[in-house]
Amino acid sequence: MMPAAEPPRIRHDDNEGDNPMISAFRPRRAFIASVFAALVALPTAALAQELTMWSHWAAEVAKRAYVEDAIKRFEASKPGVKVKITWYEKSALYAALKTALRAGQAPDVFYAEVDQTDYIDNNLLADLSTGVNWNNVEPWAKQAWTFGKGTYGFPLEASTVEVYYNTKLMADLGVTVPANGQFDQAAFLDLVKKARAKGITPMSQGVGDRPFPGAYVTHEALLKKLGMNDYDALMKGKLSWSDPRVVETLTWVKQLVDAGAFPTSFTSLKLGESHIYFHTNPGALMFQVASWYTARAFNPPDKGGQPVNFPLGIMQSPAMNGGACNNCKSLAVGGSYVVNAASPRKDLGIAFLNSFATPEMGNKWLENVLVQTGIKTDASKIAGPHAGYFKQLAKANESNTYYFGTPVQVMQGKPKEVFTQVVNSALPAGSISVDDVVKQMNAAK
Amino acid sequence: MPPSSAGASAAGAHVARALGTPWRAVTVFLLPAATFYVAFTAYPVFRTLWNSFHKVLPAKEEFVGLANYAELVRDEIFWRAVRNTLVWACTSPLFEVSIALVLALALYAKVPGRRFFRIAWFTPVLMSYVVVGIIWAWIYNYDWGAVNTGLRALGLNSWTRAWLGKQETALPALIFVTTWMWSGFNMVVLLAALHSLPSEVIEAAELDNCGWWGKLVHVIFPMIRPTVLNLVVLSFVGKMKIFDLVWITTKGGPLWSTETVSIYVYKRAFEWNTFDLGYPSAVASVWFVIVLGSVLTLSYVFRQREKLEY
Numbered sequence: 001m002m003p004a005a006e007p008p009r010i011r012h013d014d015n016e017g018d019n020p021m022i023s024a025f026r027p028r029r030a031f032i033a034s035v036f037a038a039l040v041a042l043p044t045a046a047l048a049q050e051l052t053m054w055s056h057w058a059a060e061v062a063k064r065a066y067v068e069d070a071i072k073r074f075e076a077s078k079p080g081v082k083v084k085i086t087w088y089e090k091s092a093l094y095a096a097l098k099t100a101l102r103a104g105q106a107p108d109v110f111y112a113e114v115d116q117t118d119y120i121d122n123n124l125l126a127d128l129s130t131g132v133n134w135n136n137v138e139p140w141a142k143q144a145w146t147f148g149k150g151t152y153g154f155p156l157e158a159s160t161v162e163v164y165y166n167t168k169l170m171a172d173l174g175v176t177v178p179a180n181g182q183f184d185q186a187a188f189l190d191l192v193k194k195a196r197a198k199g200i201t202p203m204s205q206g207v208g209d210r211p212f213p214g215a216y217v218t219h220e221a222l223l224k225k226l227g228m229n230d231y232d233a234l235m236k237g238k239l240s241w242s243d244p245r246v247v248e249t250l251t252w253v254k255q256l257v258d259a260g261a262f263p264t265s266f267t268s269l270k271l272g273e274s275h276i277y278f279h280t281n282p283g284a285l286m287f288q289v290a291s292w293y294t295a296r297a298f299n300p301p302d303k304g305g306q307p308v309n310f311p312l313g314i315m316q317s318p319a320m321n322g323g324a325c326n327n328c329k330s331l332a333v334g335g336s337y338v339v340n341a342a343s344p345r346k347d348l349g350i351a352f353l354n355s356f357a358t359p360e361m362g363n364k365w366l367e368n369v370l371v372q373t374g375i376k377t378d379a380s381k382i383a384g385p386h387a388g389y390f391k392q393l394a395k396a397n398e399s400n401t402y403y404f405g406t407p408v409q410v411m412q413g414k415p416k417e418v419f420t421q422v423v424n425s426a427l428p429a430g431s432i433s434v435d436d437v438v439k440q441m442n443a444a445k
Numbered sequence: 446m447p448p449s450s451a452g453a454s455a456a457g458a459h460v461a462r463a464l465g466t467p468w469r470a471v472t473v474f475l476l477p478a479a480t481f482y483v484a485f486t487a488y489p490v491f492r493t494l495w496n497s498f499h500k501v502l503p504a505k506e507e508f509v510g511l512a513n514y515a516e517l518v519r520d521e522i523f524w525r526a527v528r529n530t531l532v533w534a535c536t537s538p539l540f541e542v543s544i545a546l547v548l549a550l551a552l553y554a555k556v557p558g559r560r561f562f563r564i565a566w567f568t569p570v571l572m573s574y575v576v577v578g579i580i581w582a583w584i585y586n587y588d589w590g591a592v593n594t595g596l597r598a599l600g601l602n603s604w605t606r607a608w609l610g611k612q613e614t615a616l617p618a619l620i621f622v623t624t625w626m627w628s629g630f631n632m633v634v635l636l637a638a639l640h641s642l643p644s645e646v647i648e649a650a651e652l653d654n655c656g657w658w659g660k661l662v663h664v665i666f667p668m669i670r671p672t673v674l675n676l677v678v679l680s681f682v683g684k685m686k687i688f689d690l691v692w693i694t695t696k697g698g699p700l701w702s703t704e705t706v707s708i709y710v711y712k713r714a715f716e717w718n719t720f721d722l723g724y725p726s727a728v729a730s731v732w733f734v735i736v737l738g739s740v741l742t743l744s745y746v747f748r749q750r751e752k753l754e755y
Binding site for chain 1 (some may be wrong): 502504521522570584585586587588598607609610611612634698700703708712715716718719720
């Protein structure tokens with residue numbers, strides 16, 4: 001909280017004391033000054049209780065509603081406190097924050113993701129180790145935001161990489177998904193070819209406006225093939241992309257691409273359009289995407305959601321031949337909130353984030369936003385029309401081992417830029433050879 | 446000089462000396478403009494140059510000498526961006542100004558429907574790059590875009606492609622967009638230049654039985670040459686700075702085939718998860734010098750050696 005405003009000092013000229021007229025006026029002047037000081041101090045005190053917040057998700061109705069509801073609850077629990085939130089789209093928010101943080105004009109609380117380690121490197125985030133009830137947060141979600149001795153973000157949104165599929169189209173193709181939900185390399189390639197032969201787009205990913213959807217197939221395959229440690233080494237530039245296992249995996253991905261795994265409009269297809277492409281028009285067999293798929297798909301159909309009674313299935317990413325960890329899967333902590341280290345209302349900001357750390361708020365997120373969260377929840381208590389989906393998702397994840405973070409979160413700088421252009425875009429678009437992928441990724445290390 | 450005139454001149458000088466230079470008025474009139482110039486042009490330019498020799502982080506600045514410039518020399522993405530931008534800046538003016546000249550001559554020759562065409566051809570420049578980018582991303586869409594739909598209707602299925610998604614077509618496709626957008630503007634400027642030509646010169650050429658081609662090459666073009674060259678320079682400078690259209694349509698992809706220097710500066714400053722403004726400032730400084738040098742060179746090459754007489 002800001003210290004109370006210091007009352008204005010009354011200046012006494014050296015010769016004033018001898019003047020009886022001036023001496024007679026002193027009590028009145030002091031009174032006027034006090035009133036003035038009080039008038040100045042009142043709004044300042046009120047402002048001291050205004051917590052400013054900048055957040056992504058301007059266009060995501062459910063998430064906005066959830067956060068706005070949390071704000072109302074927090075304001076009700078702290079009389080005199082007002083949270084003033086400004087909604088942005090992500091790229092605009094990031095650009096605004098870069099400038100505002102540098103100028104010391106950033107809000108008290110803002111949206112961030114775990115890849116923004118530059119905030120931590122420059123001591124711009126407050127340590128949330130104390131002040132947040134971490135017992136109500138999943139340990140892996142806390143770990144994702146823990147750097148050194150501090151924990152710097154509150155992990156609201158989390159997601160796993162899933163392969164969603166249309167069960168009806170799968171049946172029409174005469175293909176049965178294995179009991180464990182996981183095809184092997186050859187069977188998956190065959191599935192792609194079968195779908196293409198019937199004029200069905202096998203997978204509906206596109207990279208028109210995002211730097212990651214085209215890379216899902218590749219990085220999940222690499223994770224399974226290499227296992228956690230070697231995959232981590234690859235992501236951090238400590239393992240060469242010339243490694244035979246990496247080349248073998250990239251060659252398989254290239255085979256999928258050459259078999260027509262992705263839409264012909266892959267390079268211009270935007271994320272929102274990919275969803276529609278999968279479930280509505282023209283319809284695709286599979287859609288490999290993070291489990292925040294539901295944030296769009298469970299909207300009403302006239303707002304871009306999937307059709308009522310859409311036959312949605314979830315399978316695992318294909319198992320790799322000789323894979324070191326075929327039950328490994330990427331788990332990412334997504335949208336999070338952090339507190340500005342320079343904020344004069346740091347404690348209030350941390351208290352606000354702590355207000356999210358309850359099982360009630362976790363379940364509320366799950367029920368309303370329909371996306372996983374880092375807050376501990378009880379899926380068995382989830383009711384409503386999508387309860388079945390969450391049971392299906394829980395089943396799809398019951399025996400998995402998780403690697404925390406996706407490549408665009410783990411990589412920084414030039415490797416990230418090259419990964420985005422090469423592995424996310426050029427490889428799945430079929431415009432680059434495996435040799436060139438290896439060469440470019442090695443050069444960017 | 447006649448005595449009376451010399452006397453008047455001396456009196457004028459006397460008055461001027463008596464009044465003195467009105468420094469106060471000069472200051473009052475110059476101050477607002479000078480303040481804006483210093484705050485929004487001179488200081489940012491100086492600050493960018495300063496930053497380029499430093500590592501600029503939120504809490505500290507560290508002098509790094511020429512390290513940023515040395516990194517720039519080895520930066521392949523930067524050189525690719527330079528190449529793309531130069532290709533764009535060198536080809537666009539040729540297309541834009543030559544097409545604009547043809548359109549302006551058509552209107553000057555009073556083709557039927559010229560009022561409609563003047564408005565129709567000028568309209569694209571009234572739209573922002575953001576709107577233009579969205580429209581053309583639709584037009585170039587592989588599945589349902591107008592270009593591929595038209596090709597399919599003509600039975601040219603093999604010609605269809607993801608125009609903005611292929612390395613070989615992405616940059617030409619964007620150059621086509623800026624040509625479409627700016628030709629109308631250039632046309633209006635050239636049309637104004639054509640209408641301001643002295644009619645007696647053209648009439649004299651006609652009396653001398655000069656054909657339309659001869660009139661165009663030997664009479665009209667030399668007289669509108671300064672306008673043409675100004676448009677070429679303006680177009681060149683505009684493309685050297687291009688950002689919005691690329692950001693909306695391709696963000697520099699695929700495989701940096703549409704990466705421009707402005708896009709690269711923005712990515713390095715705001716998208717590379719680093720707070721350092723030193724390196725992007727070095728890129729911006731180098732590019733500023735290149736643009737300035739190019740404009741001065743163009744102005745020198747295009748200068749009018751002989752004054753036209755007519």
